[in-house]
Amino acid sequence: MFGHMSIPSPRGEREKLITALTPQLRRHLKIRAFEHGMDIQDATEHAIKAWYEADGLPEVKTDGAKTWGTFLPAGEPDNFKAVCAERGVTYVQGLAQALSLWLDNHPSPTAPLVSQPVVRVIVANQKGGVGKTFISSGIAQALAEAGHRVLIVDYDPQGHLTAELGFEDLMYEDDVETLLMHMEGSAKGDIHDLLVALDQDRFGERLHLLPASDDAFLRDVSLSKVSFSEAALERALEPLEADYDVIIIDGPPSLGLNMDTALYYVRRREGELADRSGVITPVWANKASHRAFRLLRKQMDDLCSKGRIQVDYLGLVINAYDSRRGKLVKENKDQWEKSSSPGVLAVIGDLKEGREASDGEIPLLEYAPESEHAQAMRDLAKELAV
Structure with missing residues (x-):
């Protein structure tokens, strides 16, 4: 599944990427982004950019993936779609590879980087x-x-x-x-x-x-x-x-x-x-x-x-x-x-x-x-x- 819509944002014009993600990968992303003082949207954007530069990535299990959406800079959903097509992977697999790569490159810090409210x-x-x-x-x-x-x-x-x-x-x-x-x-x-x-x-x-x-x-x-x-x-x-x-x-x-x-x-x-x-x-x-x-x-x-x-x-x-x-x-x-x-x-x-x-x-x-x-x-x- 794939789609996007445009919204104005303090970060500039952004479009929604709608795909799917496994509950386990979503949970790990949420926790790891928090540990690094980032929100999920920014972490996903960085993950996809790094995925563009990587090759030969292993297939990631996506069984049980559920509909999931995030906002990316304008034009990025279409760009992501095109790269997935070039590599012969589904959008769900492409996103799973990108986020898995980001998680590997951003291990849990030994101490929280930000103090958060209860x-x-x-x-x-x-x-x-x-x-x-x-x-x-x-x-x-x-x-x-x-x-x-x-x-x-x-x-x-x-x-x-x-x-x-x-x-x-x-x-x-x-x-x-x-x-x-x-x-x-x-x-x-x-x-x-x-x-x-x-x-x-x-x-x-x-x-x-x-x-x-x-x-x-x-x-x-x-x-x-x-x-x-x-x-x-x-x-x-x-x-x-x-x-x-x-x-x-x-x-x-x-x-x-x-x-x-x-x-x-x-x-x-x-x-x-x-x-x-x-x-x-x-x-x-x-x-x-x-x-x-x-x-x-x-x-x-x-x-x-x-x-x-x-x-x-x-x-x-x-x-x-x-x-x-x-x-x-x-x-x-x-x-x-x-x-x-x-x-x-x-x-x-x-x-x-x-x-x-x-x-x-x-x-x-x-x-x-x-x-x-x-x-x-x-x-x-x-x-x-x-």
Whole structure:
């Protein structure tokens, strides 16, 4: 697959190259570019230029490649296409060779070259029931299991995450300050006092939860009275950021001010690399998910335009997929997988372990650590450049 479109850019006129890339190669590129203080777009441009000068390169495995796009200087997509034709390779193979060569020539530095803010991710979709809590909790568990310090924030007023991790009682405590109070500026205490730790050995005391509270349903109304309300979540969580490598927000099933504050929180900060913090959207292989995604995308675009900010889309996760549900389900899945911006990070089957862990109020990786569901979460966690 190959195509391109022109856009104006601070780097000059650029055209989009649409081809395909294996998840493994994409993940290695993302991490290595981060380690060298580059964004993925610049790394890819340098990789293709070096590939033009190289010859006799070995074939790279491209099984499982998924649609992927990047912007190159005007004319470069056509130039790349012509060189691929001369060498008798597909565009997918040509890009794989170029990126593999770049990775070989740019090994991991012994120390990070740039200091970056804490990684901030919201798992968001205004449609309920698509697996936001399952995905956000699973990624957080996998990151903590791998040695990262992780905070997961239950930002959904329904509090499913808090309940499913066994802390439902905390939602209804009296005379306790809440996240909303810290967002409003009315809290007197330290926000650290709201946190609870998951005590399973596999998480090594690295996984903490900021529980939901029963005043969260009032958040939209309350925030409308707060000055510069979009930054309210950031102001509340800022004292926690130095303690964590990753902060994951389990987003609300709505598109109001509540969502705006969360999207603003995961925006690309000054000096932060692209595609590091941002949005992951769980979807189902049905028409309703396509409609819901368009609404979320519109809200993101409006916020970015009005606030003059950039919010990166980290990708989609097709959840609860079962090919036995018929032709329309497969067609909807195929439609999602044709998306390159954002691309599909994973397809997760409709398996029982996630439901059983939720019903038993046990973290998935503790309940079924060897399951396909658990491994899918570990693979997703590797997508984040932490």
